[in-house]
Amino acid sequence: MIGEVPNVEVGQAYKNRRLAHEAGVHRPLQAGICGTKKTGAESIVVSGGYKDDEDYGNVIVYTGHGGQDESKNQVSNQTLDDPGNAALVVSHLEGLPVRVIRGAHSGSAYAPATGYRYDGLYRVTSYGSKLGIDGFLIWQFRLESYDDTPVPDAQQQELPADLSAPIQPPAGNETPQRVTTSVQRIVRSTAVTRQVKKWHAGACQICGITITLPGGIYSEGAHIQAIGSPHHGPDTTDNVLCLCPTCHVMFDGGAIVLGNDLSVVRHGEVAGILRTHPQHTVNLDCVRHHRERWRQ
Amino acid sequence: MIGEVPNVEVGQAYKNRRLAHEAGVHRPLQAGICGTKKTGAESIVVSGGYKDDEDYGNVIVYTGHGGQDESKNQVSNQTLDDPGNAALVVSHLEGLPVRVIRGAHSGSAYAPATGYRYDGLYRVTSYGSKLGIDGFLIWQFRLESYDDTPVPDAQQQELPADLSAPIQPPAGNETPQRVTTSVQRIVRSTAVTRQVKKWHAGACQICGITITLPGGIYSEGAHIQAIGSPHHGPDTTDNVLCLCPTCHVMFDGGAIVLGNDLSVVRHGEVAGILRTHPQHTVNLDCVRHHRERWRQ
Numbered sequence: 012m013i014g015e016v017p018n019v020e021v022g023q024a025y026k027n028r029r030l031a032h033e034a035g036v037h038r039p040l041q042a043g044i045c046g047t048k049k050t051g052a053e054s055i056v057v058s059g060g061y062k063d064d065e066d067y068g069n070v071i072v073y074t075g076h077g078g079q080d081e082s083k084n085q086v087s088n089q090t091l092d093d094p095g096n097a098a099l100v101v102s103h104l105e106g107l108p109v110r111v112i113r114g115a116h117s118g119s120a121y122a123p124a125t126g127y128r129y130d131g132l133y134r135v136t137s138y139g140s141k142l143g144i145d146g147f148l149i150w151q152f153r154l155e156s157y158d159d160t161p162v163p164d165a166q167q168q169e170l171p172a173d174l175s176a177p178i179q180p181p182a183g184n185e186t187p188q189r190v191t192t193s194v195q196r197i198v199r200s201t202a203v204t205r206q207v208k209k210w211h212a213g214a215c216q217i218c219g220i221t222i223t224l225p226g227g228i229y230s231e232g233a234h235i236q237a238i239g240s241p242h243h244g245p246d247t248t249d250n251v252l253c254l255c256p257t258c259h260v261m262f263d264g265g266a267i268v269l270g271n272d273l274s275v276v277r278h279g280e281v282a283g284i285l286r287t288h289p290q291h292t293v294n295l296d297c298v299r300h301h302r303e304r305w306r307q
Numbered sequence: 308m309i310g311e312v313p314n315v316e317v318g319q320a321y322k323n324r325r326l327a328h329e330a331g332v333h334r335p336l337q338a339g340i341c342g343t344k345k346t347g348a349e350s351i352v353v354s355g356g357y358k359d360d361e362d363y364g365n366v367i368v369y370t371g372h373g374g375q376d377e378s379k380n381q382v383s384n385q386t387l388d389d390p391g392n393a394a395l396v397v398s399h400l401e402g403l404p405v406r407v408i409r410g411a412h413s414g415s416a417y418a419p420a421t422g423y424r425y426d427g428l429y430r431v432t433s434y435g436s437k438l439g440i441d442g443f444l445i446w447q448f449r450l451e452s453y454d455d456t457p458v459p460d461a462q463q464q465e466l467p468a469d470l471s472a473p474i475q476p477p478a479g480n481e482t483p484q485r486v487t488t489s490v491q492r493i494v495r496s497t498a499v500t501r502q503v504k505k506w507h508a509g510a511c512q513i514c515g516i517t518i519t520l521p522g523g524i525y526s527e528g529a530h531i532q533a534i535g536s537p538h539h540g541p542d543t544t545d546n547v548l549c550l551c552p553t554c555h556v557m558f559d560g561g562a563i564v565l566g567n568d569l570s571v572v573r574h575g576e577v578a579g580i581l582r583t584h585p586q587h588t589v590n591l592d593c594v595r596h597h598r599e600r601w602r603q
Contacts, residue, residue: 199488229556
């Protein structure tokens, strides 16, 4: 069951995981990620179990599963072979919505005071690895709420006196739209990306193709070090490449990385050299950050 | 000046084109499209001058410029060489926002009763040619309002007694968000597109590439005959192809069309044959509609 659960509104609270399980909102009783590589992720629980998590309300940086000991310390590297992590990758690649359930914990201003709360559908907009606080490789997934999902109230909600009853959503809540079409990919355009595309006249800096359509040339501006959490790349021309859509997807998804000599490394093999333009410098710190994001 | 004009709110009315010109909302006094191939389109006026136009409020099917006689009858083919049409193509390819100004006319429920009204920013989400009502080739552009742009009120607004004063927007109007990042491309995913991608295991039906990323395969579902106005293609698997992002852009943009024998025609030359799957039939009516959309 991908997407909304019938008759469950955003803001619905549950006393415990069993009630969330019975409602079909998050089916596993322990695992934080529900899903498989075959289906994608149905739902995740954000409840402070990973110290590298970040919660900004409508944006969540969610640490993947695995590599922890019983005291929740990271003691080994995480991998994408983990079924939950693999499921979140598929949700990203296929543009599938993921239900987000927040659990009470002190690490997020958006967590409920007690129990669990269904906070609506989020998209997995990027992923990548990094060295976590404990010094092991972790995989992190950036999730963004759909535009029509209300940002969870930072005011923490209290359970009613009858703890066995599910909490009703606030009376003023509008019924959220049911998502039937998912967004798989969004390419944004800014003055910065347009400048870079202009320097290269739309030719892909990796494969060299120029896509000529009736009426014009099509190319995309790709940030090398992704902007926003958890990557925090600068929105400057030295952090942007002019790419064709396929090289853009391969670069954003880690199938292509760059060496410090601007060699193009495709699936681990040097496959050429980045095409450059005299006015377009490339920031090697950003290149390194992108490469490290795809360590495995 | 692409995007919002400072201090002009959505809903702002103008008695005539000269006042809209002076406000900087739509600079030409006669032309319906303001812009060039170099800059993209700044703004358009929708005022009933083309009988093939369609207005659904937050979606407009806008007929390009050219080919009319003085009585507004189409007497020759339109082309993308026309500067206004070329500007709208660039707005599409670069994801640039276009200001929409509606003028009073009887053909739209969303037009103002008199004068002109600035109705906010729209994106050019697709374009293509067709035989217009008068039997000549016309180019049409589908424009969609940004999510945060209010749909214009179908209730027609009246001019104040002092006709020389610009009409103030309704007092309750919230200030619209200024758009600084534009959307260049959105790829949507549905159960139908996922089925087609599954049949082909993500391999592009045109170029054969399979994009393998750490964690999974990436491909896109492409409608052959576009869904929605003005193309009205069915959302069925026989109207969807599994493509890589670059072939998807080339197919959607008319650089690639298919023959009735499923030959792949790239820039007018046969360049191969569509890869097929026994369970995936391809609707030849949709193939023909797509091909005819790119007649020139």
